[in-house]
Amino acid sequence: MNFTNLPPELIEAILVLCDPIVVSKVAQTCTTLRSLIYFSPDSMLWRELYLTQDLDDPRICVSHNGILKPTPIDWKKELKKVVRARTVVDDTSLGCLRRGELEDILQTLLGLTTCVRPWTTDEIFDLEELSKNLVWVAAKLRKGFLDRLVERSSDSGTDSHAQPKLTFAERQLAARLHTYFGLTKSDSMHRNIVKARAYVYLLRNYRPESDYGPYHPNGTVNWEHIRAVHHVVSTHVTDLDETTEFVYRIYLMSLPFTQVVAPHGFDFAKEEDWAGVTGLWSVSFCFCDHRELLQFNESSSTTIDATLFEAPDFREVFRSLNVNLVVARTEKDPDHPTRPIIYFYGQMVDPSTPTMTGKIQMTPDNQVRWHFVSGEQGNAIWSSEGIQIGGLHSAYGILGSWTTIFHDAEDPVGPFWMRKHNHTHGDNPSP
Secondary structure, three states, X not given: OOHHHOOHHHHHHHHOOOOHHHHHHHHOXXXXXXHXXXXXXXXXXXXXXXXXXXXXOHHHOEEOOOOXXXXXXXXXXXXXXXXXXXXXXXXXXXXXXXXXXXXXXXXHHHHXXXXXXXXXXXXXXXXXXXXXXHHHHXXXXXXXXXXXXXXXXXXOOOOOOOOOOOOHXXXXXXXXXXXXXXXXXXXXXXXXXXXXXXXXXXXXXXXXXXXXXXXXXXXXXXXXXXXXXXXXXXXXXXXXXXXXXXXXOOOOOOHHHHOXXXXXXXXXXXXXXXXXXXXXXXXXXXXXXXXXXXXXXXXXXXXXXXXXXXOOOOOEEEEEEEEXXXXXXXXXXXXXXXXXXXXXXXXXOOXXXXXEEEXXXXXXXXXXXXXXXXXXXXXXXXXXXXXXOOOOOOOOXXXXXXXXXXXXOOOOOEEEEEEEHHHXXXXXXXX
């Protein structure tokens, strides 16, 4: 019997067992199969093909800011995007990447990363709760895709056949994906650690138009800044050794811990504390000697001179404090009606006595922004600006930068990382 003479339902049942690329090749064999695959009156074939992939069911997925994925789902469109992204990421030469396509590929990978099935318990080691999307993306990216993007961009100036350098949008998307993913092989190289420190400690990266934080003048997140913060903090949280074989590190600042947390029946839109503020937190921060900070910035007034950070005797201090946070009040945000502005108060845990006050609100690009000031006996000295990485209530926490409230020209600056204790299973989650 000819294959095309089989009942359509049986043909579809057979095709569902195939990889989507094989299905597309089958569609090229004759008009009958092409019509069945691409022009069927229902989306059952494409829905079943999608659901056989090692991915979350998008019908139960929630975005990073706690919103269900819109329905109805265009199963064919979504699957074709995923398969194309898979093809590009698996190509070690990036030779199959078409000009102008990279932004779409990055958007697809970020879509899988930021819209996932929610984690429904406080048990961080329950693998049954882990998003399939995050496992799939981590498995793909660990092969070096993010590092190849950097290499391609830096090499394009000397290779007439190379892809052009990354656009602003591509750089921001790649930096965001990199921050979510965690550390790549090249991140362990000393020269790249130096580069990250040079970005974080360059005073001209902190300006009034960016609220002295990791933002663009329009209020959106500067993901290249956030990625540099992640890199610097990570040097104190996990071992980075460029002489050893690269193994993808799974730690609190990596992809598995970006998953949005929402217990069954939890509705972010109905919760006053939608950001999960209330509770015990750890705040970790880095700084270098103030004289060295000024020396670096003086020598980098025109072009960046990062030799200071290359010196064997360079020292960067990493400290952690615990703070109890509570919601003080909320205020309507007309731009985000279901996410009111949260004002909070914090008291540092003994032996430290400083206090903290701040607010949380959505940015124009729908990221969760944390701003707070802290100091001794109610006298604010330090000002911090940060972004929630991953979904609401994620174990990953907040990354950002700190400086003083005075914002004088030679004030100190540095990176910080906040994370909540109930995600770390211990009284002291500090590394």
